Amino acid sequence: MPDAMDVDTETPSSMPGAFEIPKANGANGTDVDGDAEAPEPPPHKSNPASPVQDAPPTPEQAEAFKTLGNKYYKAKEYKKAIEEYTKAVEAQPSSATYLSNRAAAYISAGLYINALDDCTRADELDPNNEKILLRLARIYTNLGRAQEALDTYDRIQPPPSAKDTAPAKAMLQHISVAEDALKNGTTGSMALHALDQADKLLGLGAPKPRKWQLMRGEAYLKMGNVNALGDAQNVAMSLLRNNSQDPEALVLRGRALYSQGDNEKAIQHFRQAVNCDPDYRDAVKYLRMVQKLDRMKADGNTEYKAGHWDAAIEKYTEALEVDPLNRGTNSKLLQNRALCRVQLKDYKGAISDCERALSLDPTYTKAKKTKASALGQSGKWEEAVREFKELQEQEPQDAGIAKQLRNAELELKKSKRKDYYKILGVEKDADENQIKKAYRKAAIVHHPDKNPDDEDAEERFKDIGEAYECLSDPQKRARYDSGEDLMDPMEGFGGGGMGGGMQIDPEILMQMFGAQMGGGGRGGGGFHSFGGGMPGGRRGAAQGFPGGFQF
CATH class of the missing domain: 1.25.40.10 (Tetratricopeptide repeat domain)
Structure with missing residues (x-):
């Protein structure tokens, strides 16, 4: 329904006809009631010599203030328009038209709360005024109060056009989607999208409703990632700057801190929220949890x-x-x-x-x-x-x-080398007795004489001997555990166990005996007669070594 300028019913009959002021924002309905021509307003400062300087403005003077306000409004000088409308309102406080016109100027200046105050008073003075109701509904929409806007539209007869009511209906739908996503959704992204769509329908520069901000914070908490938790804190801090005793904002920030692992600060916020409102269940619930x-x-x-x-x-x-x-x-x-x-x-x-x-x-x-x-x-x-x-x-x-x-x-x-612990079936922290018992048991089970048909029994038996030879000797075991044998390229004899308690450095042996050493392979190679690291086995003289040389 167009919110066109109409002839002010309070205009004296001697006044010229009405003129039209274009809307500053078509969605806001910010056109005003006024006249194309009107008498010049009286001087703002009364003449000190005048004996009637304290006399209240006459209705004609109030109308002149309004007319000048209309001119400023048309020129988009909203601050000056508000000043002139204010003079008209002060002159005629019971004029719904003057209040409604000032509300239009407030809307164009982005002062929606002031506009709401004026339009509400105008509605009280003239309850069935279609134009005032239409403007009031649009103010509610600009402020994000969609349900109140729709309730106001319902009071207008005949009903307003679909175009008039569409913004409020769309806004209400977006908020409903956001609420449902927060209640039943698994993530907060859908709620954030719906809130973003609702934000676009707010008046230019209008503050976001506190309820929407809390919902946005809840959505960020639901997302739960590092950036989202930081955003939730920012929302809470914005609300707390307006009111440091806001229990819902305190709980929102406390929950963000809690999700970030800062439980001590979270508890402080929950306690403060309880102090602000002892009956606020969420504050009590999160504090106890x-x-x-x-x-x-x-x-x-x-x-x-x-x-x-x-x-x-x-x-x-x-x-x-x-x-x-x-x-x-x-x-x-x-x-x-x-x-x-x-x-x-x-x-x-x-x-x-x-x-x-x-x-x-x-x-x-x-x-x-x-x-x-x-x-x-x-x-x-x-x-x-x-x-x-x-x-x-x-x-x-x-x-x-x-x-x-x-x-x-x-x-x-x-x-990647032989695992002596695994061969003996013991843990790496096994003590000397456990290693000895494990060796005896394994040696009996895998002895070649007990497994004549098993071609691999001799090799397993040899590995068992090597394992015991290494793990039963504290020094060899320490070298094996630390991996020193892997770091020393000369350490390669007997698979980790030189027979008979051999303590001579292999490099010295190489210098002593040179080529007489035959091959330097692991147990069973050129040193097969060393005993292969099998305690209790045959210990013949090593090939190429003096008789009786004990390894």
Whole structure:
């Protein structure tokens, strides 16, 4: 419905006909009521010599103020127009027309709250004025109050055109979509899109409704990534600058801090929100939840420090159930639980926990380190090396990662040689008695005499002897564990075990006996008569060595 200029019913009959002022914004309905010509307004300052200087303006003078305001409005000098309309309103406070005209100027100047005040008063003075109602509905739309706009349109008879009501209806639809996305959606992106569409229908320069800002913050929290959480904080801070005691804004910022893992500051915000509004349920809920989570995490840490790995895992698992949606805290809980699993040699479980932690926080370096370490300790050194290399690319200044990478590369080399621990069936931290028992058992099971039809039995028996020869000797075992034998190119005798407790440096032997050494192969090569590292085996004189030379 066009909001065309009409003849002011309060205009004296002696006044000339009306003139039309174009809209500043067609969606706002900011045209005003006025006349093409009118008497010049009286001087703004009364003559001091005049005996009637304190006399109130007459209706004719009020009308003159309005007319001058119309001229300024048409020239888009809205500030001056507002000044003249204000004089008219002060002269005739009960004039709905003057209030409505000033509302139009306020709209064009982007002062929507002032416009709403004037238009509401005008509506009270003239409840059934179609033009005032139309302008009031458009102000509501500009301010993002779509339902109030539609309710106002419903009061207009005959009903306004579809074109008039379309912006408010579209705005309400976008907000409905955003609310549904926040309630039922899995991410906040759809809600943000709907809010962006609603924003476009606001008046130019109009403040975004507080409700919409809170919804936007909620959408950012729902997205949960680092940038989105920062955006949620920005929304909350914007609201708190307007009102530092806004409980909903305090809870919004507290939740953002909580999602970022800063539980201490989050608790402070929740407590402040409760102080502002003790009946605000969300503030109480989040305060209790974060306090409970912190308490359970602390209990898990206490058990971890005490070396009670199973008990720590139980505490961390319980803590993970408190708030399954919290990415920041849950990633740390999973990382802590993974460390416990590593201590229990549950490498598969540790790797799984690290992967879950990284799915919640892809930038979590500690979880990447723990995963790489667990991969290596589970025997997957190639994967461990790959993980550490990726970490080093991401953190080139971290000397600790460089050291871990070198160690993993060494362990990869070690993994490609004979695994003496695996041959004997013992763990790498097995003590001397465990190694001895394992050797005796394996030697009996795989002795060639007991496996006459097994062509590989002799080779296995030899490997068992080599393994025991190395692991039963503290110095050889230390060199084997540290990988020193891999770093020294001259270390290649007997597969890691020189028979009979040989302690002479191989390089010295080479200098002593030269070519008499025959071949320098591993057990069973040129030194086959050394005993092959098999304790209790035959110990003949080494070929080319003096009789009785004990290895």
